[in-house]
Amino acid sequence: MTIAEFQEKLLQQAVDADFKEVExxxxxxxxxxxxxxxxxxxxxxxxxxxxxxxxxxxxGKMGYSYTEKLDDESIPFLIDSAKANADILxxxxxxxxxxxxxxxxxxxxxxxxLANIEIADKVELLRAIExxxxxxxxxxVTLDYCILKEFSTERSLVNSKNLSLSQKENGLVIFIxxxxxxxxxxxxxxxxxxxxxxxxxxxEEIAKEAAEEALANLGEKSIPSGKYPIILRYDATAALLxxxxxxxxAENAQKDQSLLKGKVGQKVASDAFTLLNDPFHPNALTGxxxxxxxxxxxxxxxxxNGTLQTLLHNRKTxxxxxxxxxxxxxxxxxxxxxxIAPQNLYVPPGQKTQADLIAAISEGLLITGLSGLHSGTxxxxxxxxxxxxxxxIKDGKIVSPVKQMTIAGNFFDLMKDIEExxxxxxxxxxxxxxxxxxxxxxxxxxx
Numbered sequence: 202m203t204i205a206e207f208q209e210k211l212l213q214q215a216v217d218a219d220f221k222e223v224e225x226x227x228x229x230x231x232x233x234x235x236x237x238x239x240x241x242x243x244x245x246x247x248x249x250x251x252x253x254x255x256x257x258x259x260x261g262k263m264g265y266s267y268t269e270k271l272d273d274e275s276i277p278f279l280i281d282s283a284k285a286n287a288d289i290l291x292x293x294x295x296x297x298x299x300x301x302x303x304x305x306x307x308x309x310x311x312x313x314x315l316a317n318i319e320i321a322d323k324v325e326l327l328r329a330i331e332x333x334x335x336x337x338x339x340x341x342v343t344l345d346y347c348i349l350k351e352f353s354t355e356r357s358l359v360n361s362k363n364l365s366l367s368q369k370e371n372g373l374v375i376f377i378x379x380x381x382x383x384x385x386x387x388x389x390x391x392x393x394x395x396x397x398x399x400x401x402x403x404x405e406e407i408a409k410e411a412a413e414e415a416l417a418n419l420g421e422k423s424i425p426s427g428k429y430p431i432i433l434r435y436d437a438t439a440a441l442l443x444x445x446x447x448x449x450x451a452e453n454a455q456k457d458q459s460l461l462k463g464k465v466g467q468k469v470a471s472d473a474f475t476l477l478n479d480p481f482h483p484n485a486l487t488g489x490x491x492x493x494x495x496x497x498x499x500x501x502x503x504x505x506n507g508t509l510q511t512l513l514h515n516r517k518t519x520x521x522x523x524x525x526x527x528x529x530x531x532x533x534x535x536x537x538x539x540x541i542a543p544q545n546l547y548v549p550p551g552q553k554t555q556a557d558l559i560a561a562i563s564e565g566l567l568i569t570g571l572s573g574l575h576s577g578t579x580x581x582x583x584x585x586x587x588x589x590x591x592x593x594i595k596d597g598k599i600v601s602p603v604k605q606m607t608i609a610g611n612f613f614d615l616m617k618d619i620e621e622x623x624x625x626x627x628x629x630x631x632x633x634x635x636x637x638x639x640x641x642x643x644x645x646x647x648x
Contacts, residue, residue: 333408547634
């Protein structure tokens with residue numbers, strides 16, 4: 202029995218079992234990961250995880266159930282479990298199964314060419330990258346890790362209102378941590394490269410970028426603690442944005458867990474700051490033509506020139522708010538209930554390069570990495586105090602890496618203090634992206 206046949210059979214039997222409306226969601230994830238050490242395979246792993254969930258309206262309440270087993274015996278289990286789940290809910294969510302959008306984008310997120318690349322070719326690529334890094338400079342002593350990971354996801358959603366949607370996506374990510382040593386000074390730096398185009402990967406280019414990222418950290422110096430103009434490099438900004446994503450959730454706002462509550466249509470950031478959601482962005486590995494409820498996704502501005510255009514809504518939060526859903530219902534897996542999440546949330550590039558931003562600063566810092574983001578941030582207040590790596594800027598030039606430091610501020614204030622964005626654009630594998638941001642100032646403590 203195929204997945205589609207199983208879904209249809211489950212739908213029909215759920216309707217026959219007195220569910221007023223029913224949705225069946227299927228998901229399968231596969232991945233391959235290889236880690237090298239000095240040319241030899243250090244670890245090798247393939248994995249597959251998948252299953253199916255039932256969501257249905259029973260006695261006026263929404264019930265949920267899921268299973269990993271797709272056979273006839275699972276059907277009564279799913280139906281009975283969803284009924285029991287609906288019976289114990291305290292109140293009616295007031296949301297029905299979605300009948301479908303009038304139109305869906307037809308973007309593709311899956312590369313057949315990538316899927317057909319032999320594993321041996323992927324391992325050989327990784328081996329060549331490692332070799333090129335280790336021979337790039339005598340100060341490079343080893344790699345903490347050199348990892349290639351390929352993933353693919355298949356999902357489909359059908360319901361009793363004749364909605365039937367399906368999608369596949371895949372991608373490849375390379376993770377490298379390079380260790381460099383000069384005298385008694387030992388430094389490491391991470392590097393990430395992701396793509397759907399295997400043949401576009403340039404071994405020498407990747408090795409050079411990974412090596413230079415680590416070598417640049419040698420020769421660190423201390424500077425006085427204080428408040429400095431800051432350039433948050435694209436990757437550091439993307440990580441900060443991912444951490445503070447919950448402030449843009451309408452669900453959190455309705456629970457009084459976001460200071461953006463009630464501020465749609467108001468200025469919440471500087472004119473230089475725009476925040477976009479683009480499920481079809483070609484630079485990202487994630488994306489979708491439909492959200493977790495089957496609503497068509499779209500390109501949209503969350504913040505436009507500093508003004509909050511919308512929060513991220515699913516159908517439930519939109520009904521509470523009296524507005525249309527923004528198409529941000531999210532299922533983390535077939536096991537999960539509906540939440541809210543963006544699809545490729547990013548700060549778009551500006552006109553000036555990062556080098557141009559640096560050249561305009563008489564004294565400040567370029568922040569290239571942040572750590573401790575989950576322990577050092579408060580998404581309700583917006584406050585953050587996190588460890589950072591970066592460089593001292595003096596008279597428009599980078600003069601040295603800075604010893605271990607902590608930067609502190611408030612995310613809501615930071616949005617208001619953004620003066621310019623750079624022309625570069627970087628995405629994390631999770632779909633958060635950014636250009637580099639010139640921020641008026643942040644507090645910096647140097648150890």
